[in-house]
Amino acid sequence: MASLPVRILKEYAQEEKGEHARMSSFVGAIAIGDLVKSTLGPKGMDKILLSGSGEHQNVQITNDGATILKSIGVDNPAGKILVDMAMAQDSEVGDGTTSVTVFASELLKEAERLVGMRIHPQIIYNGYRKALSIAQQALKDVSKESGENLREDLLKIARTTLSSKIISQHKEHFAKLVVDAVLRLKGSGNLEAIQIIKKLGGAMEDSYLDEGFLLEKKPGMYQPQRIENAKILIANTPMDTDKVKVFGTRVKVDSVAKVAELEAAEKEKMKDKVNKIVAHNINVFINRQLIYNYPEQLFADHAIMAIEHADFEGIERLALVLGGEIVSTFDSPETVKYGHCDLIEQVTIGEDTLLRFSGVQLGEACSVVLRGSTQQILDEAERSIHDALCVLTVHVREARTIPGAGAAETLMASAVLSESLKVEGKISFAVEAFARALIQLPTIICDNAGLDSAEIVSRIRAEHAKGNHSVGIDIDNGEMCNVIEKGILESYNVKLCMISSATEAAEQILRVDEIIKCAPRPRAPDRRPC
């Protein structure tokens, strides 16, 4: 009889079963939740993320859940699920990444307690599912179509979103800024059209929305620096050396003189090209690729402003703003759509010079210029603006608002709680637990603000039980208030996405009863010089 234990998995592979697996998932997920918990809400704190070492050290200060989770490098499998979920939330609706993580970890915390009461995970997640559908319904019932006063609602939502970010002291200013930017998109939701330019220096309230378009480029030498009534050709064509593209060609000559001739021919070709471009009767030429000195000089001769190396996004955005077509051949000037704008001029922001296109035809795109005293502030401001923009575009698509400041969560919790009393069987414990997890969100927001969370939340809950569904936290005065009157609104879609993804992730973790970790791939030691 073989007395040795039989090893089935590879060496260094790990296996955790049953309770152990569950414990390790719970612990991991709860740890992730606790990590971002303190950043929740308007009075949440920021985190410093350090990466790299020595000269490459990179400092980030943020309270954006997605950014924090992206940077921490999680090893725990359950933790990874939460991170993945937060990323998905980020890409889907842009905001609520912290809330989704905290809510999922609260759900698991409750589940841990239920498992301790000897309730099977299957029953727990069935309860969660039931509770989720009740919560979704409750949320839907309380949501309101924005309808006429879309702009007002957008402003309110922007204010709510921004109030938890670093730029909260200027939230009025920024709320206006992002709402203007989003409304210019006219519902297309194409965030690419909004360009965020960060410039170090100045104060944060110096940030502004530029109606025109800013391009971080300079016109070539000796070319006009300011053009009125610009007729613009946007191109994507090589203006360095125009190669012969027929496959396998190469130049083979037998004398220096021939080389010179060929060079001349090449020059000729370039000149032809420039002439053709000039024949379009334009006064501005913008190319995605490089423009060499020779063509640049030719353009200067024709008093054309030539801008080189506008990157791909820049070109697309430009085409969008100016209403032009991106062109690569120049043989038929009559059919090409040109871009137009009233004025191109150089503006100086801080110590950098940018080109500004104003009076553009299609006002879809715009630029947001952010100013701030440190790089970190700028980065964080950009993230905040991005979050707000995402939320607003999502909202424009389906314009339904819900009361914010913990009112929505409390409302769902009370709906779930009152339904849980009608549920028969063990599953009711889980439904109740879901409500408890929901109520944790306003509780944490209060805690982070240093308020007496138990007192405030219970009072809010009592109001909700009385059918007063617009009561939430007044974070500044430390009491409850009517959030609708205070203008604290949130987007229905974001919240809906938040509770559904968190429940889905919690269910996924709950269903696991065994974790098998393969042996990590052996890596050759890195001997490259650093």
Add this chain to the structure above:
Amino acid sequence: MASGQLLFDETGQPFIVLREQDRQKRLTGTEALKSHIIAARAVANTVRSSLGPRGMDKMLVSPDGELTITNDGATIMEKMDVDHHIAKLMVELSKAQDDEIGDGTTGVVVLAGALLEQASTLLDKGIHPTKISDGFDLACKKALETLDKISEKFPINDREALVRTAMTSLGSKIVNKCLRQLAEISVDAVFCVADREAKDVNFELIKVTGKIGGHLEDTVLVKGVIIDKTMSHPQMPKELKNAKLAILTCPFEPPKPKTKHKLDITSVEEFKQLREYEKETFETMIKQVKESGATLAICQWGFDDEANHLLHHHNLPAVRWVGGPEIELLAIATNGRIVPRFSELTPEKLGSAGLVRELSFGTAREKMLCVEQCPNSRAVTIFVRGSNKMIVDEAKRSLHDAMCVIRNLIKDDRIVYGGGAAETACAIAVAAEADKIVGIEQYAFRAYADALEAIPLALAENSGLAPINTLTELKAAQIGQNAPHLGIDCVLAGTNDMRQQGVMETLTSKKEQLSLATQMVRMILKIDDLRVPDDEERSYPM
């Protein structure tokens, strides 16, 4: 350990039969068998808890830290990073079931584990492994006969019944949140592409793609093709109606002769000529496409910037870098021909589609191209959404399993009832037959019946029922009412009539499970000697 291998000839000189004895570890006889059985059972125990609608999931971390959460037996086994040779056989076993049938991958492993467990007791009784294996073989035949006998015809044209079968398969996965919806999607998908005459389904025609984001409820079946590409020029139209597609496998570039060649430019004239030639080729290419009447060009290769602009300029939207399988699917869906050369493009070879549009998702501006309303509805795409990568992956696997079930039904429309009903019926039949057997095989026969009961036992256990009690009640009921459609009430629906609950499995799948598991066990029982290199650095498992 190697003492037995050193022999002496008549003169007393030792000679070596096997080389390098000292560098090998060896297990022989019962010892080897026992070690193998322990290993195989350990694997079976791992997946045992995933069986049935109330089974749990496993979380698997790959060597690179990638995470998979699944309930699918074959996937668990594949990703488990198994090192033991016998355990590897078990992995192969579930893979075989997956390749052949696509569903029931967990059941087959659990059954093999149970058979080996029984074999182990028989070995302790001193029964020779060959006898055991012969007995198992006979018992398996009997079980298969029973399955044939209790099988029923399935109303293959009854969509409702099919959906319910798909629901059985999907019920054990995390996707059971939107069970009904996914079941309908898989049934419809299979029926779109099924060849009812040949009784076959070509899975190549069903493309399952996923995108993280949204919810599982947003999963849809598109009667057409979705490609993860966008129009080549940002300003091309995002939506086309009644499109004519030119499906090209040649690049919009100057032609490249396949033979190796060199083209030397030696003079200014040549340089100019080449320039002209280049320009001309581009223009003829566009002209040819345009003249054929195409309104959308799908190209397997890339375009040159100039070609791209020319296309846009001539109002000819185009998509580049479309992969091989997608090109084929597109060709099938749109009834188009894949054209390898511009000169061969004719109006007849164009495909057509009612609607081509770009879909965009979320805030990250991810886009996909969706070709719908195609003349040939035999190419479909299932588009899966989910809140994270793990869910999307698991949903894809689950849908595949469900579609396999439907396909098997189309191939062979006989079914048996699930929920352990078929296994219990077989166990009863085999046990009744056992006493009639003359010879030692009788023991193996009886053991086989016990092993079959492992499936209903595991089901009951995973569902939180008292396993032994439930099984005995079930057996009594089956014998008493002569009703092989009674099974374990896993979802606590209040009845154990599987016909009412609509829990069905295909006969082929069940038969395959039994015969594959039996074969595998017979193979393991035949091994009586095991040698592995005794290496200090890389320790081999015994």
